[in-house]
Amino acid sequence: MSNTQAPVRRQSGRLRRGLASLGWALAGVLLVVVMWELVKVIGSLVTLPLDTGDQAMPHVWTMLQGAMQPEVRGSDTTVLQAVVSATLRSLLVAMGGFAIGVAIGLLLAVIMQRFWFFERGLLPFVIASQTVPLIALAPLIVGIGNRISIGPVQWNTTYSVMFIASYLAFFPLSVGALRGLQAPTATHIELMRSYAATPGQTLRKLRFPASVPYLVPAMKVSAAAAVVGTVVAEISTGVRGGIGRLVIEYAREMTASPAKVYVAVFGAIAVGLLAAALVAALDMALTRNLPKEHSA
Amino acid sequence: MRSLASRRITGLVGLVAVGAIALTACGGGSSSTESSAAPASSAAAPASSAAASAPAAECTDPTPVNLQLQWFAQAQFAGYYAAKDKGFYKDQCLDVTILEGGVDIVPQTQLAQGNADFAIAWVPKALASREQGANIVNVAQVYQKSGTLQVAWADSGIKTPADFKGKKVGNWGFGNEFEVFAAITQAGLDPANDVTLVQQQFDMKGLLSKEIDAAEAMTYNEYAQLLEAKNPDTGKLYTPEDFTVISYEDQGVGMLQDAIWASEERLSDPAYQDLTQRFVTASLKGWIYCRDNAAECADIVTANGSKLGKSHQLWMMNEVNKLIWPSPAGVGVMDPDKWAQTVEISMGTKNLEGATVLTAQPADGSYTTQYAEAADQSLEAEGLNVTGDAFAPITVTLNEGGN
Numbered sequence: 001m002s003n004t005q006a007p008v009r010r011q012s013g014r015l016r017r018g019l020a021s022l023g024w025a026l027a028g029v030l031l032v033v034v035m036w037e038l039v040k041v042i043g044s045l046v047t048l049p050l051d052t053g054d055q056a057m058p059h060v061w062t063m064l065q066g067a068m069q070p071e072v073r074g075s076d077t078t079v080l081q082a083v084v085s086a087t088l089r090s091l092l093v094a095m096g097g098f099a100i101g102v103a104i105g106l107l108l109a110v111i112m113q114r115f116w117f118f119e120r121g122l123l124p125f126v127i128a129s130q131t132v133p134l135i136a137l138a139p140l141i142v143g144i145g146n147r148i149s150i151g152p153v154q155w156n157t158t159y160s161v162m163f164i165a166s167y168l169a170f171f172p173l174s175v176g177a178l179r180g181l182q183a184p185t186a187t188h189i190e191l192m193r194s195y196a197a198t199p200g201q202t203l204r205k206l207r208f209p210a211s212v213p214y215l216v217p218a219m220k221v222s223a224a225a226a227v228v229g230t231v232v233a234e235i236s237t238g239v240r241g242g243i244g245r246l247v248i249e250y251a252r253e254m255t256a257s258p259a260k261v262y263v264a265v266f267g268a269i270a271v272g273l274l275a276a277a278l279v280a281a282l283d284m285a286l287t288r289n290l291p292k293e294h295s296a
Numbered sequence: 297m298r299s300l301a302s303r304r305i306t307g308l309v310g311l312v313a314v315g316a317i318a319l320t321a322c323g324g325g326s327s328s329t330e331s332s333a334a335p336a337s338s339a340a341a342p343a344s345s346a347a348a349s350a351p352a353a354e355c356t357d358p359t360p361v362n363l364q365l366q367w368f369a370q371a372q373f374a375g376y377y378a379a380k381d382k383g384f385y386k387d388q389c390l391d392v393t394i395l396e397g398g399v400d401i402v403p404q405t406q407l408a409q410g411n412a413d414f415a416i417a418w419v420p421k422a423l424a425s426r427e428q429g430a431n432i433v434n435v436a437q438v439y440q441k442s443g444t445l446q447v448a449w450a451d452s453g454i455k456t457p458a459d460f461k462g463k464k465v466g467n468w469g470f471g472n473e474f475e476v477f478a479a480i481t482q483a484g485l486d487p488a489n490d491v492t493l494v495q496q497q498f499d500m501k502g503l504l505s506k507e508i509d510a511a512e513a514m515t516y517n518e519y520a521q522l523l524e525a526k527n528p529d530t531g532k533l534y535t536p537e538d539f540t541v542i543s544y545e546d547q548g549v550g551m552l553q554d555a556i557w558a559s560e561e562r563l564s565d566p567a568y569q570d571l572t573q574r575f576v577t578a579s580l581k582g583w584i585y586c587r588d589n590a591a592e593c594a595d596i597v598t599a600n601g602s603k604l605g606k607s608h609q610l611w612m613m614n615e616v617n618k619l620i621w622p623s624p625a626g627v628g629v630m631d632p633d634k635w636a637q638t639v640e641i642s643m644g645t646k647n648l649e650g651a652t653v654l655t656a657q658p659a660d661g662s663y664t665t666q667y668a669e670a671a672d673q674s675l676e677a678e679g680l681n682v683t684g685d686a687f688a689p690i691t692v693t694l695n696e697g698g699n
Contacts, residue, residue: 054528055501072598072605072699135400143411146362146395238368238398240601248399249368249603255500255521256697 033060058259063266066259079260083246083267090230090242090271093158095278097165098226102219104166105173112174113181113207114199123178130171134229138164138236157239161230168229169222176218180211216283223279227272243267355389359571364395364403364412369602371612372516372554373416374593375438379582381596388574394600404432407557414575419552419635420642420653421471426662427654431560434663436576436628436671437635438583439619442550444475445519446542447503448510455540457483457547463509466496474653476512478549478645479542488648500525510542516615520608524698533696551638553619556628560661577671580628584680587617590690608698614689621684628668635663 037060043052054062067080108126112119141160148155184206192202234244247268250261365373376394379385385392395412397403403415404422408430417425419434426432446465448454454463457479465480467473473493480487487493494508500521502508513519519541527534544550556576562568586593594609602609625631642653672682 051505051507053505055505072603139398139400139402139406142398142401143406143409146406146411236398236400238396238401240396245368252498252517253521253605253697255504255518256524256526258501 036060055258058262062259063262066257067263079250079263083243083263086241086243086246086264087267087270087274090227090234090244090268091274093162093242094165094223094226094230094271094275097162097167097230098169098223098275100162100166101169101222101226102173105170105218105222106177108170108174109177109181110203112178114203119178126171126174129167134164134168134232135236137167138233142233142237142239157237158241160237161233161239161242164233165226165229169226172221172225173215173218176214176221177211180214180218181207183207183210183214212286216286219282220276220279223275224272227275231268231271243271355386358386358389358391359574361385361390361392361414361571361575362395362412363392363575364401364406364415365397366401366403366416366418366554367397369394369396369597369600370517370604371594371597371602371609372616374586374597374613374616375583376416376579377582377596377600378585378589378593379578381600382582382585384578384581384585385575388578390571390574390578392575404430404557407432407559410559413559413571415557416554417557419555419638420474422555422557423639423642423658423662424471424653426658427656432557433560433563433661434555434630435558435572436556436580436668437552437630437663438556438580438628439552439554439616440621440623440631440634441619442475442545442553443515443615443619444472444544444550444553445513445515446476446479446510446544447500447513447519447522448540448542449503449506450538450540452509452540454510454542457542458485460491460510461485462491464492464494464507466494466502466508466511468498468512469495471653472512473647474641474645475544475549475551477647478641479544479547481645482547482549487646493648515543515618516612520611520615520694520698523694524605524608524696526696533694548637549641550634551641552634555663573667573670576628576667577674580668580671580682581675581680583620583627584675584682584684586613587621587684587687590614590617605695605698607692607695611692611694611698614692617687618689621687623683624685625665626669626672626682627684628671629665630663630668 036057039048040052040057040059042048043050043057051057058066067083068078071077071079071082108122112122138160141163142157145155145157145160145163181203188206188210189202192206197205230242231244231247233239234242235248236244238245238248243264247261247264250264254261363376365376367373369377373394376392380392380394395406402421402425403412404417404425406412407415407417408425414435415422415432416438419437422430422432422434446457448463452463453459460480460483465476467476476493477487480491485491494502496502496508496512498518500511500513500518503511503522504525511518513522522534522539523536525534526532527538556579558572559568563572590613591610594606594613597613598604598606598609604612620627623629639654639658643655643657644652646652675682
């Protein structure tokens with residue numbers, strides 16, 4: 001009896017916990033809405049150091065109204081639809097950049113861990129790569145991209161954005177992964193050596209599992225960097241289709257319809273949240289495998 | 297000027313060569329020997345018209361061309377989009393890719409680095425890049441007038457730049473501020489002490505909330521944004537009567553704006569000269585088309601992905617036409633007086649940091665009129681009016697939010 005009931009109870013418990021966290025999330029959103037309107041009310045009573053007029057801070061309901069309006073008069077797509085599709089596109093580009101960044105970051109970490117002279121020689125360059133300002137780099141990459149065509153494949157500005165995203169994403173991961181790969185203690189490594197394990201085996205059986213606790217937070221930072229890279233590159237170079245471009249497009253209309261740009265800004269926030277959620281799912285998958293590997 | 301004249305001759309010779317090839321394709325061997333035997337001066341006109349109207353069918357391998365804009369697709373660049381959509385580029389055997397700008401994209405830099413074949417840029421900014429080593433040449437001065445305004449509230453008492461004294465004057469900075477500084481200096485004021493200069497956002501919120509007394513605006517964009525906004529007191533849109541407008545063009549401190557720039561290094565290559573000629577001819581034809589078909593051109597730009605509202609787009613198209621037409625010397629041909637004025641302000645007006653746009657007179661050959669003149673010649677031969685002497689702007693009613 002207990003055998004059949006246990007999973008049901010566990011499932012309902014999970015459901016309840018899921019609902020509770022959803023409730024908390026909604027409460028958080030509500031709190032922000034209330035605070036936004038509260039600042040506007042206070043701003044109308046006393047002078048605040050920021051402009052709280054409807055021009056600069058439109059009401060939440062004005063934003064919702066703005067989201068439902070057609071993007072351009074007569075067009076079938078609403079502002080919301082345009083923002084959602086741009087959000088998904090930016091998310092896709094950011095995740096593409098993230099995946100490339102993770103692959104490159106891991107590869108670099110493995111090389112740097114395996115050969116100490118690479119760590120000495122490469123690490124300074126890896127760090128230096130992140131000190132180049134993005135706004136200087138982005139037009140350069142997009143400009144060079146315009147000239148690239150490999151056979152029939154014409155380089156696309158979207159690839160440039162993905163490249164910039166991966167450029168930002170690889171760094172936190174390679175540094176985190178390197179620390180993770182170096183995490184096993186001397187005792188563990190000596191044990192592997194006593195088994196006459198090859199470096200490859202040590203890597204697979206010892207170093208990778210040991211690096212997971214370091215990889216997960218590094219991935220979170222990388223994903224955030226990829227999203228920032230994508231949105232900033234889109235703004236900086238005006239690449240079409242993504243949320244960064246939409247923020248600028250709508251910001252131009254701020255004089256007459258100030259609510260529109262906020263809808264796009266929420267889209268940009270959504271890209272970040274969705275990316276974080278995807279990494280959290282990845283995290284769960286990685287850590288769930290961890291005990292199995294220990295028991296094997 | 298001597299070098300210009302000699303370049304012009306090489307340009308004509310190039311045209312004749314193109315015309316000869318076209319004729320060979322059309323009429324067979326006999327006509328080609330005739331045209332090549334004729335003296336260059338008399339052959340130039342028919343040959344260039346033949347080149348311009350060469351049908352697309354003869355073009356088996358169109359030359360790929362990248363054009364870098366300063367900003368996103370909008371009616372400011374309608375002529376190029378029209379030339380692409382109406383097949384004027386294709387008629388010249390060109391396959392033009394129009395590259396939109398972005399916040400950090402500097403068109404003349406993209407051109408100088410070889411990432412684009414041609415670029416659209418404002419004259420002072422392009423000349424500043426040129427002084428810093430970018431080898432670029434103005435091959436067609438499309439906009440004949442400056443579209444920069446300073447807009448104030450009608451009840452603010454600001455009617456001329458002299459009234460800026462003690463006021464908060466908005467400007468965009470980043471090299472967009474020199475007309476403002478020139479007007480302030482010309483009015484006998486000291487920009488550093490007599491006015492409060494405010495860095496302005498690229499929208500007109502600052503003026504509407506009265507944080508700024510006079511805001512910088514383009515006739516074709518920001519000024520329209522004001523007229524598309526609702527006055528919260530009346531519930532209706534603002535009207536031109538609510539504002540006073542100071543035009544820097546009328547103040548005599550206008551600086552030349554949108555022009556087509558080409559690579560100076562590559563202009564020594566006859567193939568690129570020919571490419572430039574074909575590109576300028578087709579682009580100017582696009583602008584002529586947009587003068588006569590403003591509504592259609594506005595729609596073409598929107599169809600090319602501009603997110604501006606319909607009435608805002610048409611307003612921009614109409615205002616841009618006003619900046620281009622009439623072009624007394626022919627569309628795209630530089631007005632030497634306007635050039636001199638632009639250079640003079642670029643060299644003589646200091647901003648708050650004491651910097652000028654240019655430190656020295658730009659070298660000869662910073663601009664050339666040969667391509668625009670040859671283009672106008674062949675477009676005129678097609679029966680087009682290249683000066684727009686009879687141009688009359690349309691009336692555009694702006695709707696809320698530019699819709």
